[in-house]
Amino acid sequence: xxxxxxxxxxxxxxxxxxxxxxxxxxxxxxxxxxxxxxxxxxxxxxxxxxxxxxxxxxxxxxxxxxxxxxxxxxxxxxxxxxxxxxxxxxxxxxxxxxxxxxxxxxxxxxxxxxxxxxxxxxxxxxxxxxxxxxxxxxxxxxxxxxxxxxxxxxxxxxxxxxxxxxxxxxxxxxxxxxxxxxxxxxxxxxxxxxxxxxxxxxxxxxxxxxxxxxxxxxxxxxxxxxxxxxxxxxxxxxxxxxxxxxxxxxxxxxxxxxxxxxxxxxxxxxxxxxxxxxxxxxxxxxxxxxxxxxxxxxxxxxxxxxxxxxxxxxxxxxxxxxxxxxxxxxxxxxxxxxxxxxxxxxxxxxxxxxxxxxxxxxxxxxxxxxxxxxxxxxxxxxxxxxxxxxxxxxxxxxxxxxxxxxxxxxxxxxxxxxxxxxxxxxxxxxxxxxxxxxxxxxxxx
Amino acid sequence: xxxxxxxxxxxxxxxxxxxxxxxxxxxxxxxxxxxxxxxxxxxxxxxxxxxxxxxxxxxxxxxxxxxxxxxxxxxxxxxxxxxxxxxxxxxxxxxxxxxxxxxxxxxxxxxxxxxxxxxxxxxxxxxxxxxxxxxxxxxxxxxxxxxxxxxxxxxxxxxxxxxxxxxxxxxxxxxxxxxxxxxxxxxxxxxxxxxxxxxxxxxxxxxxxxxxxxxxxxxxxxxxxxxxxxxxxxxxxxxxxxxxxxxxxxxxxxxxxxxxxxxxxxxxxxxxxxxxxxxxx
Numbered sequence: 001x002x003x004x005x006x007x008x009x010x011x012x013x014x015x016x017x018x019x020x021x022x023x024x025x026x027x028x029x030x031x032x033x034x035x036x037x038x039x040x041x042x043x044x045x046x047x048x049x050x051x052x053x054x055x056x057x058x059x060x061x062x063x064x065x066x067x068x069x070x071x072x073x074x075x076x077x078x079x080x081x082x083x084x085x086x087x088x089x090x091x092x093x094x095x096x097x098x099x100x101x102x103x104x105x106x107x108x109x110x111x112x113x114x115x116x117x118x119x120x121x122x123x124x125x126x127x128x129x130x131x132x133x134x135x136x137x138x139x140x141x142x143x144x145x146x147x148x149x150x151x152x153x154x155x156x157x158x159x160x161x162x163x164x165x166x167x168x169x170x171x172x173x174x175x176x177x178x179x180x181x182x183x184x185x186x187x188x189x190x191x192x193x194x195x196x197x198x199x200x201x202x203x204x205x206x207x208x209x210x211x212x213x214x215x216x217x218x219x220x221x222x223x224x225x226x227x228x229x230x231x232x233x234x235x236x237x238x239x240x241x242x243x244x245x246x247x248x249x250x251x252x253x254x255x256x257x258x259x260x261x262x263x264x265x266x267x268x269x270x271x272x273x274x275x276x277x278x279x280x281x282x283x284x285x286x287x288x289x290x291x292x293x294x295x296x297x298x299x300x301x302x303x304x305x306x307x308x309x310x311x312x313x314x315x316x317x318x319x320x321x322x323x324x325x326x327x328x329x330x331x332x333x334x335x336x337x338x339x340x341x342x343x344x345x346x347x348x349x350x351x352x353x354x355x356x357x358x359x360x361x362x363x364x365x366x367x368x369x370x371x372x373x374x375x376x377x378x379x380x381x382x383x384x385x386x387x388x389x390x391x392x393x394x395x396x397x398x399x400x401x402x403x404x405x406x407x408x409x410x411x412x413x414x415x416x417x418x419x420x421x422x423x424x425x426x427x428x429x430x431x432x433x434x435x436x437x438x439x440x441x442x443x444x445x
Numbered sequence: 446x447x448x449x450x451x452x453x454x455x456x457x458x459x460x461x462x463x464x465x466x467x468x469x470x471x472x473x474x475x476x477x478x479x480x481x482x483x484x485x486x487x488x489x490x491x492x493x494x495x496x497x498x499x500x501x502x503x504x505x506x507x508x509x510x511x512x513x514x515x516x517x518x519x520x521x522x523x524x525x526x527x528x529x530x531x532x533x534x535x536x537x538x539x540x541x542x543x544x545x546x547x548x549x550x551x552x553x554x555x556x557x558x559x560x561x562x563x564x565x566x567x568x569x570x571x572x573x574x575x576x577x578x579x580x581x582x583x584x585x586x587x588x589x590x591x592x593x594x595x596x597x598x599x600x601x602x603x604x605x606x607x608x609x610x611x612x613x614x615x616x617x618x619x620x621x622x623x624x625x626x627x628x629x630x631x632x633x634x635x636x637x638x639x640x641x642x643x644x645x646x647x648x649x650x651x652x653x654x655x656x657x658x659x660x661x662x663x664x665x666x667x668x669x670x671x672x673x674x675x676x677x678x679x680x681x682x683x684x685x686x687x688x689x690x691x692x693x694x695x696x697x698x699x700x701x702x703x704x705x706x707x708x709x710x711x712x713x714x715x716x717x718x719x720x721x722x723x724x725x726x
Contacts, residue, residue, distance in 0.1 A: 242720050246721070250713040261699075264699025273605050273606055276604035334451055372478065376473065
């Protein structure tokens with residue numbers, strides 16, 4: 001499905017026509033990421049991060065598959081095989097550093113992608129399904145990253161696995177049996193390492209599947225845009241190719257420059273030194289911390305220090321940590337403001353900035369040792385996190401008077417260029433105003 | 446309904462967190478955490494510069510050879526280097542014959558199985574062997590070292606914060622326990638058989654000062670004086686190499702990759718501007 005003015009695929013080469021007649025895959029690709037997908041003309045660089053996330057996923061799968069050829073998922077040799085990859089496999093150091101830093105970069109672009117969606121209201125109707133599938137991808141990523149970090153079988157791998165599976169032990173009555181069942185033993189060991197490797201290899205392909213659904217769901221209403229005003233006619237859109245492929249190409253270049261700088265010049269900067277020590281069940285590291293991308297959630301987990309009557313603090317922490325992600329699934333129904341873009345929501349914008357700082361503070365506290373004052377800071381920050389989504393957002397939607405919205409994307413673009421004397425907006429096709437898009441948000445004022 | 450439920454959940458989590466915060470803050474003010482000797486006397490590693498610092502830094506092969514000599518004559522008696530093979534020493538500038546000789550003459554023999562009887566035996570090393578371990582197992586290592594197992598050194602420079610500087614600081618950081626520490630923390634006297642070193646995480650370690658005097662190792666002609674400071678620097682450079690043997694390949698490749706990427710990105714930028722030239726956005 002697409003806009004009625006989307007260009008139709010007309011194969012030029014006979015071979016493409018032959019294929020397209022029998023299996024319309026070229027048509028499918030053309031309509032998904034080619035000239036057949038009309039996209040709002042005003043997307044800014046924050047719209048690059050979807051493609052960049054896909055790129056990061058491909059980097060992880062390619063480097064991961066090759067590394068798996070040199071890895072032994074056995075607690076006796078896992079650490080050794082990783083070192084073997086680093087020392088004796090041709091280009092093995094590059095594979096491993098690219099894979100380890102690739103995980104970090106995947107999370108960097110995903111977090112930017114999510115915060116783009118939060119600011120521009122991309123989760124709102126009619127794109128709820130895009131948002132929900134995105135969250136499923138995020139959860140799968142977190143599981144994959146966690147299990148991948150266990151595979152080198154260093155100290156942080158081992159103790160991270162112990163702490164995270166220990167979270168299930170906090171569940172009353174059935175917790176400990178569940179933990180034993182998950183690990184295949186009473187503590188992380190060969191059984192756990194083997195199943196983590198198996199799942200770490202499986203889940204990325206599940207992610208690929210959900211990514212396809214995510215993009216499919218996106219193509220039903222089409223991409224959102226910085227004004228949050230829906231596309232009203234052909235003058236509002238341009239074909240994905242060549243315009244956004246060119247823009248994404250430039251974005252990918254910047255991504256690769258940042259990525260290569262880390263991989264080649266600071267490959268261990270984002271890692272923890274303790275993971276270069278072999279796993280030792282008899283020696284607990286001084287500070288067990290997960291990788292940086294889990295720090296905000298780790299801070300929420302540790303922020304609960306007081307039992308709630310018969311509910312132990314540890315269980316509260318576990319519930320809150322899962323709730324902090326699960327609540328995002330309800331976001332489309334919590335934020336009822338009809339205006340999507342934060343650009344036209346003055347009050348929302350202020351709280352959004354507070355949320356951004358709040359999550360950074362949570363991240364900082366999650367990486368710090370569980371001492372004061374970090375615990376107190378993370379308690380306040382975690383309190384704001386929950387209040388922001390569950391209390392403040394619904395209230396803002398009721399109270400706020402949004403700024404007047406532009407009549408259309410084209411109008412917004414023209415207003416931006418009002419002082420220019422450049423080329424006019426290309427609208428060689430007749431403008432189709434009011435295409436019957438009743439879901440387009442109207443300013444409340 | 447969703448929003449009402451969310452409101453209650455939000456109220457519960459945020460409210461309980463704020464209550465926890467208040468209780469924590471009261472405890473923080475009324476019963477301040479007592480400081481520990483580790484907290485007050487532990488030092489972050491000294492600043493020390495190496496030839497391999499920075500994005501373009503390279504190993505100094507002469508220094509690596511000196512550091513290898515220190516490892517061989519001082520560290521190897523207790524510390525294994527199990528991820529490194531004799532053949533890897535080619536990166537230090539040794540030729541094939543020299544490596545064969547080093548492997549053959551290594552004081553520790555390589556464990557093997559007697560080809561005639563099948564009994565466990567030892568033989569001389571060959572270049573493809575990894576450095577033999579000084580102890581048969583952890584029990585033997587602990588028994589010989591006052592119950593502390595000397596860690597493998599292959600990855601030490603990456604397994605500690607500020608690895609290279611940490612090793613150098615630890616080697617040169619041994620001293621008597623400060624009087625101030627004993628005054629403030631009378632219970633923290635260094636136990637018998639341990640040695641005080643402020644760069645070690647818990648201040649006391651089982652390893653006796655390994656580099657105890659200048660000239661402990663005799664360096665070849667044309668090399669710097671083997672002072673404790675120089676030996677510490679050299680061995681720390683050597684252990685950086687054992688932890689990151691491909692560092693030079695990595696940095697050289699990085700320069701080429703960045704050069705390529707910057708040009709490619711500039712071209713991508715120009716085509717982006719060119720394609721968008723007729724569009725307002």
